[in-house]
Amino acid sequence: MSTFETVAGIIADTCDIGADTITPESHAINDLGIDSLDFLDVAFAIDKAFGIKMPLEQWTQEVNDGKVSTDEYFVLKNLCANIDKLVAAKSA
Amino acid sequence: MRLEYFQMVDRIESLDPDARTVRASCAVPEQSPIFEGHFPGYPLLPGVLMIETMAQTGGWLVLAIQRFVKMPFLMHVKEAKMRSFVLPGQALIAEAQLLHDGSGFAVVKASISAEGKKVADAEIRYGVVAFPNETLRATMLDTARKVGVPKEYYDAA
Numbered sequence: 001m002s003t004f005e006t007v008a009g010i011i012a013d014t015c016d017i018g019a020d021t022i023t024p025e026s027h028a029i030n031d032l033g034i035d036s037l038d039f040l041d042v043a044f045a046i047d048k049a050f051g052i053k054m055p056l057e058q059w060t061q062e063v064n065d066g067k068v069s070t071d072e073y074f075v076l077k078n079l080c081a082n083i084d085k086l087v088a089a090k091s092a
Numbered sequence: 093m094r095l096e097y098f099q100m101v102d103r104i105e106s107l108d109p110d111a112r113t114v115r116a117s118c119a120v121p122e123q124s125p126i127f128e129g130h131f132p133g134y135p136l137l138p139g140v141l142m143i144e145t146m147a148q149t150g151g152w153l154v155l156a157i158q159r160f161v162k163m164p165f166l167m168h169v170k171e172a173k174m175r176s177f178v179l180p181g182q183a184l185i186a187e188a189q190l191l192h193d194g195s196g197f198a199v200v201k202a203s204i205s206a207e208g209k210k211v212a213d214a215e216i217r218y219g220v221v222a223f224p225n226e227t228l229r230a231t232m233l234d235t236a237r238k239v240g241v242p243k244e245y246y247d248a249a
Binding site for chain 2: 037040041043044047048053054055056057058060
């Protein structure tokens with residue numbers, strides 16, 4: 001199963017969103033309407049599924065500082081790329 | 093326990109950072125205005141206060157692991173079960189185990205037992221953020237000393 005399929009499955013299960021509406025281009029907040037409480041559930045499930053600790057506080061800080069847009073972390077294809085990097089770093 | 097002040101934990105009995113567990117004692121008072129309404133003629137510890145007790149117990153664990161740099165705030169109670177009535181005067185043991193120390197959040201599995209029998213359990217999730225002000229931080233440190241959180245966890249705070 002690809003990273004995207006795993007993440008989409010987690011979002012569909014956790015947030016009661018139809019799997020067919022979740023695409024790699026979906027923005028978790030703007031398109032899928034995931035709120036902060038649901039995102040906490042999603043983050044927990046992703047951390048567990050991939051054995052990682054997504055640095056959400058660091059990512060939030062980067063967005064708040066204007067260094068990156070929310071797209072970097074909330075568009076699913078970008079989120080999945082970041083997850084892949086964390087998984088690779090863990091096994092390196 | 094001082095129910096009216098939401099002081100649910102009397103004493104931290106053990107805190108194991110390796111096993112990421114905490115065990116606390118909590119004595120339900122014989123008298124409290126809360127029992128006047130819950131329920132008239134049949135006083136019971138409200139289930140919401142059992143949840144609060146589990147949340148505070150797990151919260152002390154999260155605070156200790158974070159070395160009192162950040163504060164856990166209750167965000168999500170999952171699959172809470174009130175398995176038995178809790179009466180005034182009962183001695184409770186509350187326990188929690190950290191399931192996940194995430195970035196900006198934490199998850200514990202918590203339970204309460206009375207006379208060796210589990211009376212409540214739940215999975216509890218916290219948002220873990222910087223203390224919003226110095227008053228709260230100072231109060232938490234003071235309470236940590238009173239309930240017996242080992243000094244090593246807040247020494248540098």
